[in-house]
Amino acid sequence: MTPIANMQLETAIHPEGLKRVVIEPITRVEGHGKITLLMDEQNQVKQARLHIVEFRGFEKFIQGRPYWEIPVLVQRLCGICPVSHHLAAAKAMDMLVGARKLTPTAEKLRRLLHYGQTLQSHALHFFHLASPDLLFGFDAEVAKRNIIGVIQAHPAIAVQGVMLRKYGQEVIRVLSGKRVHGNFAIPGGVNKKLTKEDRDYLMKDLDQVLEWSKGAVDIARGIYTGNLAENASFGAFRSNYLSLTAPDGSFELYDGGLRATDANGQRIFDQVNNDHYLRHIHEEVKSWSYMKFPFIVALGNDDGWYRVGPLARINNADRMPTPLAEEERRRFAAMGEGGPVHATLAYHWARMIEMLYAAEAIRDLLDDPDIYGDDLLTQGERALEGVGVIEAPRGTLFHHYVVDETDSVVKANLIVATTNNNTAMNVAVREVAAHYLDGQELTEGLLNHLEVAIRAYDPCLSCATHALGKMPLEVELLAANGNLVDRLVRNADGHCEEK
Amino acid sequence: MAEKLKVATCSLAGCFGCHMSLLDIDERLLDLLEVVEFDRSPINDIKHISQPVDLGLIEGGVCNAENVHVLHEFRKMCKILVAVGECGITGGLPSMRNSFTLKECLEEAFVRGVGTENAHIPDDPEIPLLLDKVRPLHHIVKIDYFLPGCPPSADALWYFLTELMAGNDPSLPQELIHFD
Numbered sequence: 001m002t003p004i005a006n007m008q009l010e011t012a013i014h015p016e017g018l019k020r021v022v023i024e025p026i027t028r029v030e031g032h033g034k035i036t037l038l039m040d041e042q043n044q045v046k047q048a049r050l051h052i053v054e055f056r057g058f059e060k061f062i063q064g065r066p067y068w069e070i071p072v073l074v075q076r077l078c079g080i081c082p083v084s085h086h087l088a089a090a091k092a093m094d095m096l097v098g099a100r101k102l103t104p105t106a107e108k109l110r111r112l113l114h115y116g117q118t119l120q121s122h123a124l125h126f127f128h129l130a131s132p133d134l135l136f137g138f139d140a141e142v143a144k145r146n147i148i149g150v151i152q153a154h155p156a157i158a159v160q161g162v163m164l165r166k167y168g169q170e171v172i173r174v175l176s177g178k179r180v181h182g183n184f185a186i187p188g189g190v191n192k193k194l195t196k197e198d199r200d201y202l203m204k205d206l207d208q209v210l211e212w213s214k215g216a217v218d219i220a221r222g223i224y225t226g227n228l229a230e231n232a233s234f235g236a237f238r239s240n241y242l243s244l245t246a247p248d249g250s251f252e253l254y255d256g257g258l259r260a261t262d263a264n265g266q267r268i269f270d271q272v273n274n275d276h277y278l279r280h281i282h283e284e285v286k287s288w289s290y291m292k293f294p295f296i297v298a299l300g301n302d303d304g305w306y307r308v309g310p311l312a313r314i315n316n317a318d319r320m321p322t323p324l325a326e327e328e329r330r331r332f333a334a335m336g337e338g339g340p341v342h343a344t345l346a347y348h349w350a351r352m353i354e355m356l357y358a359a360e361a362i363r364d365l366l367d368d369p370d371i372y373g374d375d376l377l378t379q380g381e382r383a384l385e386g387v388g389v390i391e392a393p394r395g396t397l398f399h400h401y402v403v404d405e406t407d408s409v410v411k412a413n414l415i416v417a418t419t420n421n422n423t424a425m426n427v428a429v430r431e432v433a434a435h436y437l438d439g440q441e442l443t444e445g446l447l448n449h450l451e452v453a454i455r456a457y458d459p460c461l462s463c464a465t466h467a468l469g470k471m472p473l474e475v476e477l478l479a480a481n482g483n484l485v486d487r488l489v490r491n492a493d494g495h496c497e498e499k
Numbered sequence: 500m501a502e503k504l505k506v507a508t509c510s511l512a513g514c515f516g517c518h519m520s521l522l523d524i525d526e527r528l529l530d531l532l533e534v535v536e537f538d539r540s541p542i543n544d545i546k547h548i549s550q551p552v553d554l555g556l557i558e559g560g561v562c563n564a565e566n567v568h569v570l571h572e573f574r575k576m577c578k579i580l581v582a583v584g585e586c587g588i589t590g591g592l593p594s595m596r597n598s599f600t601l602k603e604c605l606e607e608a609f610v611r612g613v614g615t616e617n618a619h620i621p622d623d624p625e626i627p628l629l630l631d632k633v634r635p636l637h638h639i640v641k642i643d644y645f646l647p648g649c650p651p652s653a654d655a656l657w658y659f660l661t662e663l664m665a666g667n668d669p670s671l672p673q674e675l676i677h678f679d
């Protein structure tokens with residue numbers, strides 16, 4: 001069934017003569033993006049777009065590098081979820097070295113790393129970035145609308161957020177040596193065993209972390225249900241959902257089959273082998289964004305777009321594997337009255353359920369004797385192509401590499417979590433523009449409504465950046481002393497040349 | 500109470516890892532906020548530096564025209580400007596594209612990508628012009644301090660900030676200097 005959403009505002013039919021309003025940079029998100037609106041004289045919104053303005057060129061510059069470098073390099077695409085890229089790349093490398101199944105120790109330690117990452121990333125997003133909007137209101141004064149304002153007004157909540165993030169980061173540091181861009185997963189396994197001291201160190205604060213995580217779900221649920229009518233409709237729309245699930249249909253973050261459901265909760269496909277993702281997911285290029293627009297091939301590029309991330313995962317899962325999170329999932333699912341929950345703001349609630357799951361899953365792993373094992377590596381028959389898919393904090397993350405006989409990468413394709421939500425974020429922007437801004441005198445607070453909608457998706461815009469305008473444009477780089485370092489001209493045909 | 504140190508931060512062609520490392524000072528964040536006031540930063544909603552500030556921290560090198568513009572704004576408004584992390588100091592990982600032409604990179608992503616439909620290079624005027632090469636910050640403006648690391652550790656950032664505020668030479672001691 002077709003997702004119902006406001007597609008009209010994507011492109012104004014007569015852009016000439018319209019007023020341009022721009023929000024740049026989008027703040028309290030990771031990465032670089034901007035929103036543009038085109039409005040007529042009566043302030044009627046005619047076009048609303050989220051643009052991703054950064055481009056890295058990873059797919060090209062990775063070519064010729066030896067494959068074992070990739071898990072280390074690729075995490076530098078994103079400093080908030082480096083572990084997701086590290087692990088997705090490592091899973092693809094596992095395929096290259098024929099390690100279809102890791103040793104139990106290696107798999108469990110990678111999971112521990114991944115859950116630490118989920119915990120820290122979700123805490124960061126909810127407390128440091130999104131909570132000011134939710135606690136103070138979308139049009140609260142700018143000076144207050146940040147983590148510092150939260151520290152002043154709600155110190156207990158802010159401190160919990162800081163400490164939850166710290167715990168997740170410590171899990172990552174203990175395993176990978178550094179909190180950001182450490183090194184742990186290698187093709188076929190992991191590079192270090194866990195000691196009893198490390199395990200005891202992580203165990204020490206775990207009860208507190210579980211308590212705080214439960215409290216965080218209460219806060220998120222309370223905010224959402226506290227003003228249900230508004231929160232359920234703000235930037236809300238029906239859509240398809242994509243995520244990994246375990247073979248039995250339960251929630252899964254590290255490894256599983258791809259499941260897609262439609263807006264009524266009916267399966268589009270299920271338990272698709274990661275290697276076959278390209279049969280089901282393609283991406284469309286649009287001229288106004290460096291981020292592509294993925295869609296489910298069977299439904300086509302107009303109707304096949306979908307959402308990923310916490311909302312998709314909680315909607316798609318038949319159950320959570322841990323008891324506290326399962327209890328919360330049931331309360332959440334009840335809101336959908338038999339179908340998926342479609343509200344954009346429900347992402348925050350779903351995200352906190354996942355954080356609770358991560359805390360429970362960390363506890364279960366720390367109690368599991370397998371994590372002290374010595375058997376860290378495995379390998380099998382060499383292959384020249386590998387696909388690694390993982391559920392990053394922000395959604396399904398695809399890494400796909402082809403190497404040649406000399407072990408050099410010849411082809412890479414990445415679909416990062418945020419890219420999967422590209423259409424959805426644009427639809428959310430259009431929904432909010434149509435309902436809150438249309439015909440209004442624009443204020444800073446009203447414009448923040450657009451960012452609130454985008455923030456719910458926790459976008460990671462710098463990993464989503466994959467061009468050139470038609471306008472002749474010239475840039476000069478001047479050194480500090482005023483000397484010309486470089487001059488760049490963009491010609492009318494879009495090509496750049498140095499002058 | 501003494502006046503707070505005004506600080507602005509931004510990420511150019513970086514991954515936000517350096518900003519994450521700053522947040523990794525954990526509880527010390529609460530102490531920091533006693534003595535520091537943030538102007539433009541991705542963690543608040545101040546979109547442009549609103550006043551001259553004491554300290555600017557920049558992660559990431561320069562990869563497009565917009566980056567150049569923001570970097571000039573920072574140099575103009577910040578008394579002390581710091582290149583934080585590998586990317587700001589050398590261009591870092593994004594500068595790996597410098598061994599290819601920009602056209603090759605764009606075509607690989609948008610034209611030759613597997614599963615790519617409507618293949619073409621995005622060209623809307625809203626998208627900032629990319630530079631042919633990714634450059635370190637000091638190629639474009641004068642930089643006062645360089646903090647190495649990818650990212651510099653939370654302890655290194657903390658040391659730098661507290662020494663600077665105390666009026667001391669903030670040069671990092673040997674054990675806080677890491678390049679990875």
Ligand code: SF4
Pocket residue numbers: 076079180181512513514515516517558559583584585586587591592648649650651
């Ligand atoms: S130096 Fe490292 S951590 Fe900092 S922005 Fe660059 S890649 Fe990210």
